[in-house]
Amino acid sequence: MLQSLKNRLVRLMVGRYGIDQLYYAGLFLALGIMLVNISVQSSILMGISYAVLVVNIVRSFSRNIVKRRKENDAFLKFWNPIRKETKFFFRRVREFRTARYKTCPHCKKRLKLPVKRGKNTVNCPNCHESFEARTFL
Ligand SMILES: [Zn+2]
Incomplete structure (x- = not known):
């Protein structure tokens, strides 16, 4: 039963893009907005967080793999320097002594x-x- 469900899921994802770093970024962004929205209670923020999740799902099921990969590359080009500097900052703090x-x-x-x-x-x-x-x- 579980095996056939897994097989069906695998068959569904054949030829589709799947999950990348931009997917995780979108997921964290949506969850972050939802967390903030617990205190703000704005329907606009709720709409944005759902829109991000929908875009994530549409991207992961997309068959236009080349285009999705380009989007992810553009995201990484922006994100990697931030990630590198953040890591370096914590390394400096750690080795301050x-x-x-x-x-x-x-x-x-x-x-x-x-x-x-x-x-x-x-x-x-x-x-x-x-x-x-x-x-x-
Ligand atoms: Zn030098």
Whole structure:
């Protein structure tokens, strides 16, 4: 019974796009709007959250795989830098006791430096130029 239901679902999804990162983003967005809407109680917000869910479902059942993939690529192009910077921010917080991150002004490479308070001369291992780095805290 459960097996045949699974088979039917698999057959239904053949040739269709399915789930991608944009799908999850839409899901979280819709859930976020719904959470906010618990206190706001706006029918417009409710409509938006349902619209996002409907778009998600339509996209996952779409047979135009090339177009859906392009949409997801556009989303990732916008999202990946945000994700990367957020991850970097938490890494800085986590390593605050032991390390500081500075960007080399010559080659723009991010360097992980041990904590040395005051003014220090840093020799970049990437481009071998040196620069002044200040650490106050
Ligand atoms: Zn450098």
